[in-house]
Amino acid sequence: MSNIANFYRTLHQRIVSRSLSSSAHSTAMNTMFSSITRLARPVLTKSLAQSPRTFTTLVPLRPSLTPLNGAIRRTALPSSFTPSTAASADIVPSSAISAHPALGDMQIRCGPRNTMNGHTRLVQKRRHGFLCRKRSKTGRKILLRRKVKGRRHIAQ
Known part of the structure; x- marks a missing residue:
């Protein structure tokens, strides 16, 4: 409840500081x-009393430019889960650059990436389409082989 009260207090201070020119205002x-605040208090107390919310954060798969804060990375873990020594031990091998203890909160450059990101028909045609095959020497050989074989579709 104190976080909500602090939010309303800072909101009130901002509103008052912006409107100091007119005392009536x-x-x-x-x-x-x-x-x-009088109207919002009963609603807020009911929602807070019903169920305590637990927040978790997921470590991104892609490397990031900003280091992750320890406060963000800490989550409310169930008692049955026992984490390993490093927060990212399951994705970083011990021989990796980022496995050093001094680099624990830094970015993981060699970590796993989302390989299924953005695979569309457009990307497929750009990589394996007719025009792409025409541009390279090996692509032209592929087109010729498929034409000789009698393929209905020369390129995908």
């Missing part, structure tokens, strides 16, 4: 703010 803003 700031009084109106104060009353509006108090009415908003």
Whole structure:
């Protein structure tokens, strides 16, 4: 509840600091703010009392330019789960560059990547289509072989 109260307090301070030019305006803003908080408190207390929410963060598969903070990486883990020595021990071999303890919170350059990202028909035609085959010497040989064999579709 303290986080929500802090949020409303900072919101109130921002509104008041922006509207200091007119005291009547700031009084109106104060009353509006108090009415908003009065209306929001019962709703917020009900939603917080019903179920405590647990937040988890997933470590990205792709390398990132900014190092991950330790606070972000820490999650509420169930008691049955026991993590290994490093947070990314299952994806980084011991011989990797990033396996050094000093580089624990740094990016993983050689980690796994999402290989199925963006595979569309357009990408398939760009890589294996007729025009791509025509451009290279080996591609022209492939087209010739398929034409001689009598393929209905010369290129995919």
